[in-house]
Amino acid sequence: MKMNNWSLPTRFLHIGLVSTVTAQLFISLVMAEPDHAGNVLSKAAFTAHEYVGLTALGIVLLHWIWSSLSHVDGGLTHLFPVFGTARQQLVAEIKGLMRGKLPKAGKKGGISGLVHGLGLLAVTGIAITGGFLFVLFPETGEPGALAEVFAELHEGLAGLVWAYWLGHGGMALLHHFSGQDLLKKMFSFRDAKYNNDAFHDQKHELDLRETELPQTVSMQNKLLKTKH
Numbered sequence: 213m214k215m216n217n218w219s220l221p222t223r224f225l226h227i228g229l230v231s232t233v234t235a236q237l238f239i240s241l242v243m244a245e246p247d248h249a250g251n252v253l254s255k256a257a258f259t260a261h262e263y264v265g266l267t268a269l270g271i272v273l274l275h276w277i278w279s280s281l282s283h284v285d286g287g288l289t290h291l292f293p294v295f296g297t298a299r300q301q302l303v304a305e306i307k308g309l310m311r312g313k314l315p316k317a318g319k320k321g322g323i324s325g326l327v328h329g330l331g332l333l334a335v336t337g338i339a340i341t342g343g344f345l346f347v348l349f350p351e352t353g354e355p356g357a358l359a360e361v362f363a364e365l366h367e368g369l370a371g372l373v374w375a376y377w378l379g380h381g382g383m384a385l386l387h388h389f390s391g392q393d394l395l396k397k398m399f400s401f402r403d404a405k406y407n408n409d410a411f412h413d414q415k416h417e418l419d420l421r422e423t424e425l426p427q428t429v430s431m432q433n434k435l436l437k438t439k440h
Contacts, residue, residue: 218319219284225275232268233335236261237377240370262346269339275332286319291329293321302326317387327383331376338369 218226239261244254279288289295293302298321305315305322317324341362348359355363 219282221278221282222285225271225278228271229268229275229332229335232264232271233373233377235264236268237370237374239264262342265339265342266346268335269343272332272336272339276336286321286325290319290321290325291332293325298322314386314390317384324383324387327376327380331373331380334369334372334376338366338373341366341369 239257242254243257243261244251245258279291283289289298293299301320301322309315309323315323344362345359345366348362349355350359
């Protein structure tokens with residue numbers, strides 16, 4: 213049985229991003245910034261926003277490292293399918309979408325990969341600007357000019373992240389209910405265990421073959437010497 217689900221690192225990173233980004237967006241609705249008046253709840257929400265944001269920044273950086281170094285799930289080609297056959301697939305899916313055909317989601321990139329890549333860029337931008345604000349924004353008093361610049365960028369990117377969160381989540385549900393079972397492929401760890409076990413079984417089989425090969429060659433050499 214062939215499984216085409218995402219690898220465990222990709223799943224954990226995706227779950228981490230979904231959790232932290234969702235938390236950040238909704239926390240931002242009730243928090244109050246340090247230089248604004250607010251109640252205990254809004255102040256606590258801002259503190260939570262800071263530390264959840266730092267967690268999100270760490271996960272984003274790990275995601276980029278994993279996507280750059282590993283090609284298990286398509287790597288950067290999945291996120292930015294703009295060259296070679298990946299570009300051809302993207303163009304074909306755009307044409308299909310214009311005819312009302314829902315593109316397939318998965319490791320091959322296409323529209324779903326590009327949307328994920330652009331969304332990851334937006335999340336990266338808001339996480340990095342948030343990291344700078346954590347360092348530059350004073351707990352009391354007026355923020356400096358540089359802090360104000362990062363605050364403007366941070367607020368501007370928030371709109372893009374909201375759009376990505378709504379669009380990406382909506383498309384995931386649409387794929388799921390159209391029969392592609394995307395949510396199970398990303399979040400079901402039973403299938404991931406199957407894939408992991410299958411991988412180790414294949415590795416064990418290859419190790420056995422490597423061990424048996426020299427023995428086979430040795431036996432063949434002995435037979436040849438006996439004949440001569």
